[in-house]
Amino acid sequence: MTDQYAVIGNPISHSQSPLIHSEFAKQTGQNIVYDRLSAPLDGFDRVASAFVGQGGKGLNITLPFKGDAFRLAHQLTSRASVCEAVNTLTFKDGVIYGDNTDGVGLVRDIVENLDMPIAGKRVLLLGAGGAVRGVLLPLLEEKPASLTVANRTVEKAQALASQFAPYGAVRAVGYPDLMGEQFDIIINGTSTSLHDELPPIPHGVFAPDALAYDMVYSAGLTPFLKRAQQEKAGMLADGLGMLVEQAAESFFIWRGVKPETRRVMAILREVLN
Numbered sequence: 410m411t412d413q414y415a416v417i418g419n420p421i422s423h424s425q426s427p428l429i430h431s432e433f434a435k436q437t438g439q440n441i442v443y444d445r446l447s448a449p450l451d452g453f454d455r456v457a458s459a460f461v462g463q464g465g466k467g468l469n470i471t472l473p474f475k476g477d478a479f480r481l482a483h484q485l486t487s488r489a490s491v492c493e494a495v496n497t498l499t500f501k502d503g504v505i506y507g508d509n510t511d512g513v514g515l516v517r518d519i520v521e522n523l524d525m526p527i528a529g530k531r532v533l534l535l536g537a538g539g540a541v542r543g544v545l546l547p548l549l550e551e552k553p554a555s556l557t558v559a560n561r562t563v564e565k566a567q568a569l570a571s572q573f574a575p576y577g578a579v580r581a582v583g584y585p586d587l588m589g590e591q592f593d594i595i596i597n598g599t600s601t602s603l604h605d606e607l608p609p610i611p612h613g614v615f616a617p618d619a620l621a622y623d624m625v626y627s628a629g630l631t632p633f634l635k636r637a638q639q640e641k642a643g644m645l646a647d648g649l650g651m652l653v654e655q656a657a658e659s660f661f662i663w664r665g666v667k668p669e670t671r672r673v674m675a676i677l678r679e680v681l682n
């Protein structure tokens with residue numbers, strides 16, 4: 410029997426998840442269909458419940474519904490519970506299981522695909538919204554030398570630092586505080602790239618071999634990656650790898666098989682270019 414999955418969001422037409430999961434299914438011989446579901450801003454529970462009623466087995470959740478999915482789940486993994494956001498729901502025997510695979514996706518992309526260990530590195534995260542919240546725990550688990558969160562609204566970074574204090578030290582700062590400091594891994598988790606803007610990082614924050622990572626994926630270099638290039642960062646990466654790796658972890662949760670991700674990244678890169 411063909412099992413049904415979908416990604417739900419608003420807007421959703423841009424989502425590449427159906428392409429990614431179809432490729433995973435082809436590659437691993439899994440019999441699934443994977444669609445896009447749109448829900449009105451106040452209609453997440455209704456659309457998700459209708460999907461379950463039709464026999465749906467699992468959902469990926471994208472903006473702005475990760476909090477709604479968190480509240481809908483009966484059982485949460487610790488990584489979903491800590492960040493209070495769910496991007497993967499599994500429906501089984503009347504129970505709704507919630508997980509968050511964004512952080513694992515980011516860490517795998519950096520450590521395995523880009524071959525950059527996080528352990529012992531000075532890591533700087535830009536932003537303090539949902540994306541940053543979702544990746545903090547998996548980053549802390551890699552044991553960086555330090556983890557700094559810089560945000561325009563410093564209070565939001567401070568709130569994250571307090572919330573995650575039981576899991577490891579997070580330093581919260583404003584952008585001007587970064588003056589004169591250097592980092593080995595700088596991750597842009599703000600939404601600036603979507604508006605062709607640059608987060609206000611001071612010059613000189615990229616250590617000589619630094620990895621500059623933008624969570625947004627794009628055909629060309631984002632303003633953040635352009636700045637990193639001008640400042641001679643050692644490696645530049647966008648969020649395409651994170652997108653594919655978080656999908657691979659969801660696929661594994663649902664189907665119990667780990668798909669190979671590099672080929673799917675190449676296919677997706679071609680589609681986006």
Ligand code: NDP
Nearest residue numbers: 536537538539540541561562598599600608624648651652
């Ligand atoms: P939120 O709206 O929750 O947060 C936005 C963040 O960006 C805030 O920290 C905000 O700062 C900051 N920001 C916005 N504009 C500016 C600016 N002009 N200057 C400085 N900071 C700014 O968004 P999310 O956290 O949910 O998403 C962030 C990005 O991550 C999105 O672009 C999304 O596409 C991407 N993402 C990628 C994933 C992937 O798989 N590759 C997965 C998840 C997210 P302030 O608090 O001061 O307003």
